[in-house]
Amino acid sequence: MAEQQNQLGGLFDGVFKSMNDILTAQGKLIGKSIEVQSSLMDAVNKNATDVLGTFTKKVNEALSGTWTGFGGAASK
Incomplete structure (x- = not known):
């Protein structure tokens, strides 16, 4: 009986x-x-930030010198 308990205990230890x-x-x-x-x-965040920065830069470049506000004439 004691030997079976030792074997069972060893099995549980292994499990x-x-x-x-x-x-x-x-x-x-x-x-x-x-x-x-x-x-x-x-x-992904870095790439999205870079893309947004480039887009913003291009929009600002496109608008620079042409936007005078609402109701105003474009300067170029």
């Missing part, structure tokens, strides 16, 4: 260790996916 290894691996995977997602979001 718990395997479960612990799986949870550790899942945690690492989740951490890495959060890191990758954060990097992707940063890249």
